[in-house]
Amino acid sequence: xxxxIEHKDTASGARAGVISLPHGDVPTPIFMPVGxxxxxxGVFHRDLAGDIDAKxxxxxxxxxxxxxxxxxxxxxxxxxRFSAWDRPLLTDSGGFQVFSLAQxxxxxxxxxxxxxxxxxxxxxxxPERVVDIQRSIGADIMMAFDECPPGxxxxxxxxxxxxLTNQWLERCFERHASTRPLYGYEQxxxxxxxxxxYEDLRLKSAEYVKTFNADGYAIGGLAVGEPAEExxxxxxxxxxxxxxxxxxxxMGVGTPENLLEAIERGVDxxxxxxxxxxxxxxxxxxxxxIINIRNKxxxxxxxxxxxxxxxxxxRTYTKAYLRHLTIAGEMLAAEIASIHNLAFYLWLVRTAxxxxxxxxxxxxxxxxxxxxxxRL
RNA sequence: GGGAGAAUACCAGAGUGGCCAAAUGGGGCAGACUGUAAAUCUGCUGACGUACGUCUUCGGUGGUUCGAAUCCAUCUUCUCCCA
Numbered sequence: 001x002x003x004x005i006e007h008k009d010t011a012s013g014a015r016a017g018v019i020s021l022p023h024g025d026v027p028t029p030i031f032m033p034v035g036x037x038x039x040x041x042g043v044f045h046r047d048l049a050g051d052i053d054a055k056x057x058x059x060x061x062x063x064x065x066x067x068x069x070x071x072x073x074x075x076x077x078x079x080x081r082f083s084a085w086d087r088p089l090l091t092d093s094g095g096f097q098v099f100s101l102a103q104x105x106x107x108x109x110x111x112x113x114x115x116x117x118x119x120x121x122x123x124x125x126x127p128e129r130v131v132d133i134q135r136s137i138g139a140d141i142m143m144a145f146d147e148c149p150p151g152x153x154x155x156x157x158x159x160x161x162x163x164l165t166n167q168w169l170e171r172c173f174e175r176h177a178s179t180r181p182l183y184g185y186e187q188x189x190x191x192x193x194x195x196x197x198y199e200d201l202r203l204k205s206a207e208y209v210k211t212f213n214a215d216g217y218a219i220g221g222l223a224v225g226e227p228a229e230e231x232x233x234x235x236x237x238x239x240x241x242x243x244x245x246x247x248x249x250x251m252g253v254g255t256p257e258n259l260l261e262a263i264e265r266g267v268d269x270x271x272x273x274x275x276x277x278x279x280x281x282x283x284x285x286x287x288x289x290i291i292n293i294r295n296k297x298x299x300x301x302x303x304x305x306x307x308x309x310x311x312x313x314x315r316t317y318t319k320a321y322l323r324h325l326t327i328a329g330e331m332l333a334a335e336i337a338s339i340h341n342l343a344f345y346l347w348l349v350r351t352a353x354x355x356x357x358x359x360x361x362x363x364x365x366x367x368x369x370x371x372x373x374x375r376l
Numbered sequence: 377g378g379g380a381g382a383a384u385a386c387c388a389g390a391g392u393g394g395c396c397a398a399a400u401g402g403g404g405c406a407g408a409c410u411g412u413a414a415a416u417c418u419g420c421u422g423a424c425g426u427a428c429g430u431c432u433u434c435g436g437u438g439g440u441u442c443g444a445a446u447c448c449a450u451c452u453u454c455u456c457c458c459a
Contacts, residue, residue, distance in 0.1 A: 036412050058411075096411040104413080117413040148411075192411090223410045252411035273412045280415045281408085296405070326415095327404095334415045 001141070001188040001215040003028075003247050007357045013239060013266030016356040019216070019247055021088040021140040022185035023080065026055040028247060028268040029352050031259065031345045032090060034276065036060040037067065038083045041276050042335040043342065045085055051311035052342045053350075056087060056140070058271050061133050062094035062101075062125070066116055070136035078138025078183045090271070091139035093130050093172075095146035095192065096252065099224060107147060109164070127171035131179065131189070138183045143218060143251075144172040146192040151225030158196035165194045166208055173212055190249065192220040197230045199237050206241035216247040219267070223253045232261055239266040256285055256348055256372045260365050263352050270349070275341030280334040282326045285344050289374025291319070293337070298323040305336070311343035 005017040019026040033040045033048065035057045040048055048054045059079055068082075076082035080089060097114065098105060104115040111126035127145045134142035146165040149158055169191050176189040191209035195201030209217055219238050222231045235250065242248055249269035250262050259270055275285065284291040286306045291298070298319040305322055306314040313336045325333035348368075355361040 032411095034412065041412080042415075060412080063412085090411095092411045097413090099411090101413070143411075146411095218411080220411065249411090254410045258410075270411095272410050273414090274410050277412060277414065277416085278409060281417090283409080292407085294406085329415075331415065 001186070003216065003245065005245065007359075009264075009356050009361045010359065011362045012264045014263050014352070014356050014361050015266060015268065016353045017247070017268065019268075021056070022187075023086060023088040023140055024055070026088055027350070027353055029259075029263045029349045029356075030055055030269050031349045032056050032058050032269065032271040033342050033345075034058045034271050034273045035083075036273075037063045038079055040338070040342070042280065042331070042338045043276075045083070047311070047339050048085075048342070049087065051313075052339060052346055054087070054342065054346060056090060057085065059089060059091045059137060059139060060094070060097075061091050061130055061137065061143075062097045062114065064091070064137055065094075065123070065133045066118055070133055073136050073138075074182065078136070080138055080183075088140040089138070090141040091134050091137050091143060092251075092271075093134070093143040093145045094125050095143065095148050095220065098146075099148035099150065107164070109167075111145070111168070112147075127168040128175040131172055131175040135179055135182055135187065138181070138185075139187060140185075141216070142176070142187050142189050144169050144189060144191045146194060146220055148221050148224065149194070149196055151197065151222070151230075153196050155196075155198055155201075158194075158198055158201055161196075162194050162201050162205055165192070166205070169209065169212070188215040190214055190216050190218045192218040192251065193238050193242075194221045195234075196221055197226050197234060199234075202234050202237045203241060206238045210241065210243060214246065216249060216269075217242045218249040218251050220251045222250065223258065228258065228261075231258070232265065235262055235265045235267060256345070257369050259345075259348060260352065260369055260372075263349075263356075264361070264365060272345075275345045276338045279337035279341040282333075282337065283341075284337060285341050285372075286376070287344070287347075287368070288371055289376045290372075291376045293319065293323050293326050295323075305340055306344070309340060309343060310347050311339050313339045314343070 002020040003017055005015050007016040017028045033054050038059055098112050106113045111124055113122055113124045115122055130145040145168050147161045149161045181187050191212050191214050193205045193209055195205040247268040250267045253270055254272050282292055282294040284293055287308050301319040304315055305317050305319055317336055322336055355364040
């Protein structure tokens with residue numbers, strides 16, 4: 001993996017660059033749609049690669065290991081071929097499931113034992129196993145196995161957790177170095193900075209991950225219950241340490257506003273379920289603000305979903321029609337909203353990139369953030 | 377013409393003397409959702425008040441009772457059965 005910075009914003013930490021991966025180039029800043037089980041829910045690859053123009057999407061190690069399993073993935077020739085997605089792919093390690101499936105898992109020094117949310121069977125995830133699974137999946141970018149503690153974690157817990165994540169990180173890199181890709185292209189491994197909302201832990205963690213001389217660095221454990229201001233502060237702390245010339249990936253974030261704030265602070269990559277999940281639940285993100293399409297006020301609004309939108313759904317369908325579909329529980333509603341939201345997120349980062357290149361990012365960001373969280 | 381049964385909130389439908397402004401479901405209205413156990417979850421849904429609460433409701437009317445959606449009389453409407 002290669003990263004080339006093309007423009008730096010003079011007034012902030014924002015940068016615009018290009019990440020080169022085996023399956024293609026990724027302009028940064030970038031938003032990566034989440035496709036946990038090998039599918040960005042409700043969206044055809046045709047539309048992902050078309051109007052949405054997603055440059056890279058996510059898969060999840062934990063979920064793909066449980067279903068369809070590594071045997072099938074290897075027989076298929078990896079997730080790219082299995083799912084017919086020929087652009088770059090990043091897999092999360094299962095570290096987030098240590099957080100989100102906290103009731104179904106037990107952490108030990110060796111790893112994390114999950115009780116499958118599907119059938120209750122037990123599965124031990126070790127750092128080594130997690131790297132192996134990601135080899136089977138064949139992601140361009142694999143993530144280290146970490147523990148993602150909740151945003152409310154106490155200092156003592158956060159410190160212990162970080163120590164464990166660091167041990168796991170070392171084992172991930174050892175495994176990565178001692179194994180080869182299965183499908184003939186390189187897979188890079190990204191370490192993850194943890195440390196909750198504690199500045200000294202974040203600094204320590206950032207210093208530690210830096211010693212692995214990775215192609216890129218992720219910031220994890222944010223947007224998990226702590227106030228947004230804390231998150232922004234942690235990003236600043238961490239990015240003051242992480243190498244300037246490598247991409248920074250803020251995991252699991254976030255709202256459109258979160259993205260702009262983080263871009264301003266030097267973050268290059270994002271992923272979040274928000275555009276898809278919230279879309280399925282009737283929430284639309286637009287350049288003018290947020291729409292809850294279920295609200296009665298859209299009942300007879302026959303204007304396009306988003307006149308400023310970049311996807312075909314924005315021009316084709318009206319708010320009133322989408323509201324009807326959403327309330328009727330039609331699956332088309334989820335598809336339309338997902339396509340719209342993803343197209344908006346990709347538009348947002350694409351435009352941020354242009355503004356950085358033009359040197360007008362600060363002003364644009366100010367205008368945008370004033371509108372993004374409006375309730376329409 | 378005779379007989380039986382039923383009428384409850386937007387709809388369906390429990391409740392059959394006080395714990396009932398009335399279960400539950402649907403519908404309606406609003407909210408939540410951040411490396412996806414989520415096409416999911418939560419709240420409200422008679423009126424007025426933030427709230428303790430007060431007032432008006434269970435087809436109509438009139439009774440019985442300390443107290444009625446619940447018991448009685450009667451009227452209305454509907455359903456079914458027999459002629």
